[in-house]
Amino acid sequence: MTESTIEDMKLENAYSAVSATYKGTDIDIHEACREMRETTPVYEGDFIAQFGVPTNAGLALGTRPNFALFKYNDVMSVLRDGDTFTNGFIAKGFGEAFNGLTILAMDGDEHKSVRQLLHPAFMPASVNKWHDRIDEVIRRDYILPMVADKKADLMTFGLDFPLRIMYALMGFPEDDAEKYRKYAAWSLAMVGGNQIDPDKVDDAKTTAKQASKALYQAINEVVVSRRAAGSEGDDLIGRLLRAEHEGRMLNNHEVVTFAMMLLPAAGETTTRTLSSVLTIMFTTPGLLEKVRDNRELIPKLIDETVRYEPVATFKVREVAKDVEIRGVSIPKGSFVQCMVTSANRDEEAFENGETFDVDRKAKPSFGFGFGPHMCIGQFVAKLELKNALNAIFDLLPNIRLDPSKPAPVIEGAQLRGASSVHVIWD
Ligand code: HEM
Numbered sequence: 001m002t003e004s005t006i007e008d009m010k011l012e013n014a015y016s017a018v019s020a021t022y023k024g025t026d027i028d029i030h031e032a033c034r035e036m037r038e039t040t041p042v043y044e045g046d047f048i049a050q051f052g053v054p055t056n057a058g059l060a061l062g063t064r065p066n067f068a069l070f071k072y073n074d075v076m077s078v079l080r081d082g083d084t085f086t087n088g089f090i091a092k093g094f095g096e097a098f099n100g101l102t103i104l105a106m107d108g109d110e111h112k113s114v115r116q117l118l119h120p121a122f123m124p125a126s127v128n129k130w131h132d133r134i135d136e137v138i139r140r141d142y143i144l145p146m147v148a149d150k151k152a153d154l155m156t157f158g159l160d161f162p163l164r165i166m167y168a169l170m171g172f173p174e175d176d177a178e179k180y181r182k183y184a185a186w187s188l189a190m191v192g193g194n195q196i197d198p199d200k201v202d203d204a205k206t207t208a209k210q211a212s213k214a215l216y217q218a219i220n221e222v223v224v225s226r227r228a229a230g231s232e233g234d235d236l237i238g239r240l241l242r243a244e245h246e247g248r249m250l251n252n253h254e255v256v257t258f259a260m261m262l263l264p265a266a267g268e269t270t271t272r273t274l275s276s277v278l279t280i281m282f283t284t285p286g287l288l289e290k291v292r293d294n295r296e297l298i299p300k301l302i303d304e305t306v307r308y309e310p311v312a313t314f315k316v317r318e319v320a321k322d323v324e325i326r327g328v329s330i331p332k333g334s335f336v337q338c339m340v341t342s343a344n345r346d347e348e349a350f351e352n353g354e355t356f357d358v359d360r361k362a363k364p365s366f367g368f369g370f371g372p373h374m375c376i377g378q379f380v381a382k383l384e385l386k387n388a389l390n391a392i393f394d395l396l397p398n399i400r401l402d403p404s405k406p407a408p409v410i411e412g413a414q415l416r417g418a419s420s421v422h423v424i425w426d
Contacts, residue, residue, distance in 0.1 A: 024413030171235025272417030
């Protein structure tokens with residue numbers, strides 16, 4: 001791909017390419033996990049291989065011993081123990097496109113200190129200040145312009161709005177707000193670099209590198225000028241430039257690389273989660289009316305969807321010392337595949353775990369991860385999703401599925417979601 005085609009890259013194409021890469025085989029992952037949970041809760045082997053998807057390691061997992069975990073307690077104890085189960089290997093695979101500097105690939109004290117620097121900017125006290133801004137973008141730029149059409153594929157909105165919001169929250173110049181589509185396409189091309197199809201791998205890696213370079217330059221320009229102008233402002237870049245913990249601050253390179261990883265981390269995860277929330281809401285009898293008439297259920301609808309249909313079906317960790325889980329010895333250097341999608345439905349942790357229950361009592365699940373790497377942006381994501389649902393209910397009266405179109409389906413072996421949600425309203 002040439003530099004000019006990088007310039008013209010389309011967000012929709014970049015998103016479809018990522019979906020195709022992470023969709024994998026048609027094996028029903030819930031079914032496969034249910035069986036393992038019952039028969040082989042600690043599996044010795046590469047469970048993921050059958051799905052034909054890359055892992056976020058971006059490495060050939062087959063080159064080392066692999067184990068897969070299916071039970072809630074096991075997944076929790078691995079994800080919470082970042083000293084024994086580490087992430088550093090990600091820097092060599094997936095992290096390459098992000099200059100290896102992604103927070104996801106950091107361990108130990110390095111991770112702790114960067115995380116503490118970032119933390120305040122993402123806590124509810126800070127995030128809730130963005131409520132009106134998020135609401136304004138959703139209503140003004142997306143839902144209000146749709147009203148007269150009386151029908152839509154809500155995933156056209158769903159693909160766009162989380163990226164548009166991140167662009168606004170980061171504090172990019174609003175004189176060319178359309179730029180977010182280009183930046184978003186580049187950020188997805190970086191994720192798409194994690195390709196395992198031998199016919200596509202070279203192209204995907206080259207494109208990912210070019211996209212990464214272009215995005216770095218674009219964000220760097222903003223960061224340099226913002227620092228020169230005094231690092232002010234309540235937006236994310238302003239907050240990152242001023243962030244301080246125990247005398248340490250982030251340099252420009254760190255701010256740029258963190259901002260680069262935020263676009264894919266914040267964008268397509270929120271898009272896919274919205275698609276699953278909507279699919280479940282529209283296809284479960286009575287649920288749409290129940291939530292529409294009692295908006296206080298919206299946060300529960302989101303939490304239960306993140307449990308029942310987490311976007312990312314598994315997380316991989318490397319084992320830093322010999323361990324034993326349920327009597328199975330796992331040697332140092334092995335990869336452990338934590339099957340989030342299985343743990344989240346484990347009947348020992350969740351009564352009727354295979355049933356979607358909007359009234360379920362709150363309990364941690366792993367759709368936003370768990371432990372030291374738990375999603376730092378979860379409050380942003382939940383606020384965006386809540387505002388999106390409220391705007392849809394407020395402005396699109398009697399919204400329902402479009403009977404002339406196929407009903408939405410949640411699919412994908414690694415990244416799950418529905419590609420379209422066709423609706424009509426009065
Ligand atoms: C519904 C949407 C989202 C989902 C389902 C989601 C999911 C996740 C998960 C599962 C992890 C843990 C990864 C691991 O343990 O290996 C994670 C980490 C992360 N997420 Fe999210 N995320 C979402 C939205 C966001 C948003 C909106 C942001 C930023 C504003 C964000 C920023 C991050 C970052 C920076 C990390 C890395 C944290 C670390 O390594 O310490 N995410 N996310």
